[in-house]
Amino acid sequence: MLGGEIVAFIETLLSGIQATLMNIGPMLSIILIVMGGITYGLAQTQAAETRGKWQAAGIAMFVGGVIIAAVTGAAALIQQTSSKILT
Amino acid sequence: MPLLEELASPASSAYAIATALLTISILVSGIAIGIGKALGNRRIEGFGKEELTQAIISCALFGAIVVLAATTEAAAASLVPSFSPASLCPMLSHLSDSPAFYAQCNYASLSSSSESLLASAMKSQNILGFLSKLGLHLGAVSAEPFFGLQYAAESMSPLISNFTFLLSLLFLQASFLGFAIATAFPIFLPAGLILRMFFPTRKLGGAAMALAIGLYVIYPLLFVAAIPTLPDDAASIASARSSFDAFNSKYSGIPMMDLQKENVVVQQINELSHQDLVGEASALVRSLSHSNASIAIFAILLPLLALAAAFAGTFALYSSLGSEITLGKFEII
Numbered sequence: 001m002l003g004g005e006i007v008a009f010i011e012t013l014l015s016g017i018q019a020t021l022m023n024i025g026p027m028l029s030i031i032l033i034v035m036g037g038i039t040y041g042l043a044q045t046q047a048a049e050t051r052g053k054w055q056a057a058g059i060a061m062f063v064g065g066v067i068i069a070a071v072t073g074a075a076a077l078i079q080q081t082s083s084k085i086l087t
Numbered sequence: 088m089p090l091l092e093e094l095a096s097p098a099s100s101a102y103a104i105a106t107a108l109l110t111i112s113i114l115v116s117g118i119a120i121g122i123g124k125a126l127g128n129r130r131i132e133g134f135g136k137e138e139l140t141q142a143i144i145s146c147a148l149f150g151a152i153v154v155l156a157a158t159t160e161a162a163a164a165s166l167v168p169s170f171s172p173a174s175l176c177p178m179l180s181h182l183s184d185s186p187a188f189y190a191q192c193n194y195a196s197l198s199s200s201s202e203s204l205l206a207s208a209m210k211s212q213n214i215l216g217f218l219s220k221l222g223l224h225l226g227a228v229s230a231e232p233f234f235g236l237q238y239a240a241e242s243m244s245p246l247i248s249n250f251t252f253l254l255s256l257l258f259l260q261a262s263f264l265g266f267a268i269a270t271a272f273p274i275f276l277p278a279g280l281i282l283r284m285f286f287p288t289r290k291l292g293g294a295a296m297a298l299a300i301g302l303y304v305i306y307p308l309l310f311v312a313a314i315p316t317l318p319d320d321a322a323s324i325a326s327a328r329s330s331f332d333a334f335n336s337k338y339s340g341i342p343m344m345d346l347q348k349e350n351v352v353v354q355q356i357n358e359l360s361h362q363d364l365v366g367e368a369s370a371l372v373r374s375l376s377h378s379n380a381s382i383a384i385f386a387i388l389l390p391l392l393a394l395a396a397a398f399a400g401t402f403a404l405y406s407s408l409g410s411e412i413t414l415g416k417f418e419i420i
Binding site: 071072 | 100101103104106107108109110111113114115116120122123124126146147148151154
């Protein structure tokens with residue numbers, strides 16, 4: 001039987017971790033999107049033979065940032081929707 | 088409140104822990120996919136994708152278990168045969184009882200009737216032992232006319248010891264089933280589900296869930312299947328007990344006779360010599376042997392077979408639940 005102080009501690013700990021991740025997610029997302037934009041901008045200053053690599057890296061950062069924003073923003077919704085798959 | 092019911096209640100701590108774990112799992116997977124994509128690291132990205140899939144599957148299992156919490160008893164109860172031929176438990180005449188409850192109650196009843204038989208058998212052995220030593224000393228001549236009963240009394244000793252051992256196994260079985268009822272679905276299943284939600288404890292969670300199903304559903308099933316043979320065995324125990332009781336009530340006064348009065352003893356021996364004591368004693372030994380064999384099936388054979396079946400089922404479930412459930416498995420189907 002779960003109960004008592006240990007359960008309350010676990011619940012608080014998990015809530016804290018969840019809140020931290022919820023805060024880190026958008027920050028990481030913004031950092032990656034901004035860095036992606038900077039990298040893409042810098043790519044234009046590079047020589048033609050290396051520009052492609054820089055552009056790819058910039059786009060990858062941008063896409064990564066968008067994915068983090070999408071998944072962290074919709075985490076609660078994904079959890080609720082998935083819980084109803086089998087019922 | 089049992090953990091299973093607690094897990095199904097949105098206001099409870101267990102529910103909050105489960106949903107928090109699922110959300111954390113989704114958040115970690117989203118961050119891993121994003122970082123993996125940004126850094127061009129396929130391992131981190133792959134880990135994120137795998138974790139997201141597992142989180143969604145865990146969410147689905149969690150949702151299912153919440154519904155299952157309300158229907159578990161009914162689902163397990165449907166495994167108990169509706170004809171319920173001759174259960175030893177009058178209170179288990181309806182279908183709302185799971186195989187574990189059904190088995191536990193029948194074991195408790197069987198133990199109870201066996202316990203009564205054991206008490207009667209011990210009394211009979213005491214009477215037979217007394218009779219075998221009953222003797223007359225008339226000057227130079229001494230006689231023990233019922234000395235032949237000593238063999239019956241001695242034969243009964245190992246049978247009674249064996250019966251006591253089997254009876255303790257029956258009690259053990261009933262206690263074990265009680266443990267399964269108290270812990271399997273109320274504790275192991277929800278705890279396993281919570282542990283399975285997070286990747287470091289996935290295997291442990293799968294094992295706990297498999298153990299819960301193995302204990303509560305698979306283990307008592309063999310007993311449910313053996314129910315049709317139970318009435319015969321219970322009848323043989325009841326018949327043996329009535330034989331012992333009849334013998335005890337017929338000869339219960341003998342050990343209490345006044346041994347100081349020689350004429351009383353002589354008169355008693357004279358009366359007893361007209362009885363077929365050896366025949367009665369051998370019938371008692373035979374019925375006790377038969378009862379030993381009857382309960383040995385329920386005390387040793389069935390539990391061992393049920394344990395083997397439960398182990399195989401639990402192991403198979405653990406292989407599925409403890410490993411990553413990937414979409415590839417569904418593609419094979």
